[in-house]
Structures are given as structure tokens and as C-alpha cells.
Amino acid sequence: LMATPISKKVSPTGCTILVLDITEKVKSEKMRREFSANVSHELKTPLQAISGYSELLMNGLVSDDDIVEFAKKINSESLRMSDLINDIIKLSQLDEQYDVFKKESFDINQLCKELFERYKPITEKKRLDFTSDFPKNPLNINGVPFLIEEMISNLIDNAINYNKPNGSINFSLIENKKSKNVEIIISDTGIGIPEDELPRVFERFYRIEKSKSRDFGGTGIGLAIVKHTAQLHNASINIDSELGVGTTIKIGIETSD
Ligand SMILES: Nc1ncnc2c1ncn2[C@@H]1O[C@H](COP(=O)(O)OP(=O)(O)OP(=O)(O)O)[C@@H](O)[C@H]1O
Ligand SMILES: [Mg+2]
Structure with missing residues (x-):
């Protein structure tokens, strides 16, 4: 809510009152915050798996029999991350109604x-x-x-x-x-x-x-x-x-x- 006097020199003859409904703004900011929190959470999970598995491999802590299995896990987690990133990029482009999408x-x-x-x-x-x-x-x-x-x-x-x-x-x-x-x-x-x-x-x-x-x-x-x-x-x-x-x-x- 904002109020401004109409005349500043002499005594004011009235005032302008501006009422702004910011419900939508607050809502969309809340959604944006939730979105960022979700994105970081979803990206952190596969990243933690990738760094954990690769560290074990690097330190020679994985038996020969399990090496392929571990490499597969790293591979699938990185593919999952890449899918997620692609989805997020697409979503934000769709959000902005980008004209990159040619009909x-x-x-x-x-x-x-x-x-x-x-x-x-x-x-x-x-x-x-x-x-x-x-x-x-x-x-x-x-x-x-x-x-x-x-x-x-x-x-x-x-x-x-x-x-x-x-x-x-x-x-x-x-x-x-x-x-x-x-x-x-x-x-x-x-x-x-x-x-x-x-x-x-x-x-x-x-x-x-x-x-x-x-x-x-x-x-x-x-x-x-x-x-x-x-x-x-x-x-x-x-x-x-x-x-x-x-x-x-x-x-x-x-x-x-
Ligand atoms: N055909 C369906 N039958 C039952 N539940 C469904 C169906 N489609 C979607 N859902 C429910 O709605 C949720 C959201 O679906 P959405 O496709 O957006 O995400 P997801 O399948 O979980 O992940 P992804 O991003 O890989 O598609 C799902 O997790 C599931 O609980
Ligand atoms: Mg789905």
C-alpha cells in the first residue's frame, strides 16, 4: 500500500493511494525458491553417488570383479543427471515461451x-x-x-x-x-x-x-x-x-x- 500527497507546495489537496496485489508475485517467488531447492537436491543425489563410487575406484578399494559394476553405476548416474539437466533446460525455455521452438x-x-x-x-x-x-x-x-x-x-x-x-x-x-x-x-x-x-x-x-x-x-x-x-x-x-x-x-x- 503506497500513499502520495497530490500537492507538495501548499497544504495537500488530497492524496493518491496505490494498492498493489502482490499475492501472485509472492507465490511465484515461493515457487522459484522451491524449484531451486528441488533442482539442487535432485542434482546432488547422483553427484554424490558419482563422486563416492569414483573415489572408491581411485583408491583401489574395489575388487576386480566389482569394477565393471561400479563403472556402470557411475555411468547410469551421470546419464540420469544429464537427462535431468536437459529436462530443466527445456522446462525453463517452455516457461519463457521462447521462440526457439519453431512450429x-x-x-x-x-x-x-x-x-x-x-x-x-x-x-x-x-x-x-x-x-x-x-x-x-x-x-x-x-x-x-x-x-x-x-x-x-x-x-x-x-x-x-x-x-x-x-x-x-x-x-x-x-x-x-x-x-x-x-x-x-x-x-x-x-x-x-x-x-x-x-x-x-x-x-x-x-x-x-x-x-x-x-x-x-x-x-x-x-x-x-x-x-x-x-x-x-x-x-x-x-x-x-x-x-x-x-x-x-x-x-x-x-x-x-
Ligand atoms: N499413469 C499414471 N498412473 C499412476 N500414477 C501416475 C501416472 N502418471 C503419473 N503418475 C504419478 O504422478 C507423478 C508425477 O509424474 P511425472 O511424469 O511428472 O514424474 P515421474 O514419472 O515421477 O518422473 P519423470 O520426470 O521421470 O517423468 C508420478 O511420480 C506418479 O506418482
Ligand atoms: Mg513420468
């Missing part, structure tokens, strides 16, 4: 078919039944191909990681010619998300404490990238989940000619 017209149906083929062997290995339902005709959208690809990959990754033994995943595209819109739908028969946690899963670094998600090395950035990518494409996100039954996520994007 172009491309066939999302073709992209989804390729992604389905790429993920098929992975789901087979995990004994998950992966089915798809794509239209025959091309479906063009105006977007950033690699971001759309990453968005869908993140959703399929989640459907795989948070599934149950012998569970299933369906990946489909539904065109709505009237409203010039296409819906990307990924549904799984996985562990589901508790109703009260649903609004929070799109926050950066948010992971469900009690769920099986803690068994995975995820960092809770996947759905934040999904949300930002959807926003950049004016796409809608719809999530429907039932604990112990499964999750369905729908992304609706406008089609182009």
Missing part, C-alpha cells in the same frame, strides 16, 4: 504410429498389453514436432512405469472433424492416482509419496513438461484416474489444413 505443420498420426512401434518392444518386455487405434488418414497439426513427441513419450512412460503386472495400455487418436480437433488418448490399467493428488501431479518435482512411483528413478518433471507443451500449443488436458483401476489422459489439439 510447423506435421502429421501427428504418423508420429503416433512411429511412437507406438518404438514402444511396442518395451511394453512386451514388461509383459504389458499395448494396443493402438489410429485413423487411416493423415492428421496435420501446427506444432513443434519434438516437443509433441516428448509430451506423448512422457505419457507412455508413465503408463508403463505406473502399471500393474499383466496390465494394459491403449494409445489412440480421435479426430473430431466438426470442431477441427484431434484427441490424443493414453489410458492404462495401472495403480491410478488418488483424487486429492490429481491437481498436483502436473507440478514440477511432484511425485506421489505413497505410490509405487517411489520405486522408480523418476524426478517428477515429465508431467510438468506435458503441461507446458500443451499450453504452448493451446491444447487441453483432461485427466481421469481411479486409484487401483487406472488412468486416462486426453490431450486435445486443433488440427490444421
Whole structure:
């Protein structure tokens, strides 16, 4: 709250009062602080592992039989770090709505078919039944191909990681010619998300404490990238989940000619 007298020379005839609502500012500063704390925590964990393992190797404290095992751990932790750094860079670019992301017209149906083929062997290995339902005709959208690809990959990754033994995943595209819109739908028969946690899963670094998600090395950035990518494409996100039954996520994007 700020107040300034209208006339300073003679006795003031009135004053201007300025009321600023800084709720949003305080909120975004709090989010930024939390974000930095999370980033440093997430980076420190793999770094500590890397320096610990390499120190043991350097000091000759690892038996010949275990050397490869230790090197593998160092390697996987550094890959994890590099993934995380890439995700963070992408998120901050998306945040600033950077024009580094060039939109172009491309066939999302073709992209989804390729992604389905790429993920098929992975789901087979995990004994998950992966089915798809794509239209025959091309479906063009105006977007950033690699971001759309990453968005869908993140959703399929989640459907795989948070599934149950012998569970299933369906990946489909539904065109709505009237409203010039296409819906990307990924549904799984996985562990589901508790109703009260649903609004929070799109926050950066948010992971469900009690769920099986803690068994995975995820960092809770996947759905934040999904949300930002959807926003950049004016796409809608719809999530429907039932604990112990499964999750369905729908992304609706406008089609182009
Ligand atoms: N399909 C799903 N079924 C059940 N829970 C899910 C599903 N998708 C996401 N979740 C929950 O939401 C959390 C956030 O998901 P998100 O993809 O953002 O992060 P993550 O998978 O933990 O890590 P990563 O950054 O590697 O994607 C997950 O940790 C998990 O608890
Ligand atoms: Mg994920």
C-alpha cells in the first residue's frame, strides 16, 4: 500500500493511494525458491553417488570383479543427471515461451504410429498389453514436432512405469472433424492416482509419496513438461484416474489444413 500527497507546495489537496496485489508475485517467488531447492537436491543425489563410487575406484578399494559394476553405476548416474539437466533446460525455455521452438505443420498420426512401434518392444518386455487405434488418414497439426513427441513419450512412460503386472495400455487418436480437433488418448490399467493428488501431479518435482512411483528413478518433471507443451500449443488436458483401476489422459489439439 503506497500513499502520495497530490500537492507538495501548499497544504495537500488530497492524496493518491496505490494498492498493489502482490499475492501472485509472492507465490511465484515461493515457487522459484522451491524449484531451486528441488533442482539442487535432485542434482546432488547422483553427484554424490558419482563422486563416492569414483573415489572408491581411485583408491583401489574395489575388487576386480566389482569394477565393471561400479563403472556402470557411475555411468547410469551421470546419464540420469544429464537427462535431468536437459529436462530443466527445456522446462525453463517452455516457461519463457521462447521462440526457439519453431512450429510447423506435421502429421501427428504418423508420429503416433512411429511412437507406438518404438514402444511396442518395451511394453512386451514388461509383459504389458499395448494396443493402438489410429485413423487411416493423415492428421496435420501446427506444432513443434519434438516437443509433441516428448509430451506423448512422457505419457507412455508413465503408463508403463505406473502399471500393474499383466496390465494394459491403449494409445489412440480421435479426430473430431466438426470442431477441427484431434484427441490424443493414453489410458492404462495401472495403480491410478488418488483424487486429492490429481491437481498436483502436473507440478514440477511432484511425485506421489505413497505410490509405487517411489520405486522408480523418476524426478517428477515429465508431467510438468506435458503441461507446458500443451499450453504452448493451446491444447487441453483432461485427466481421469481411479486409484487401483487406472488412468486416462486426453490431450486435445486443433488440427490444421
Ligand atoms: N499413469 C499414471 N498412473 C499412476 N500414477 C501416475 C501416472 N502418471 C503419473 N503418475 C504419478 O504422478 C507423478 C508425477 O509424474 P511425472 O511424469 O511428472 O514424474 P515421474 O514419472 O515421477 O518422473 P519423470 O520426470 O521421470 O517423468 C508420478 O511420480 C506418479 O506418482
Ligand atoms: Mg513420468
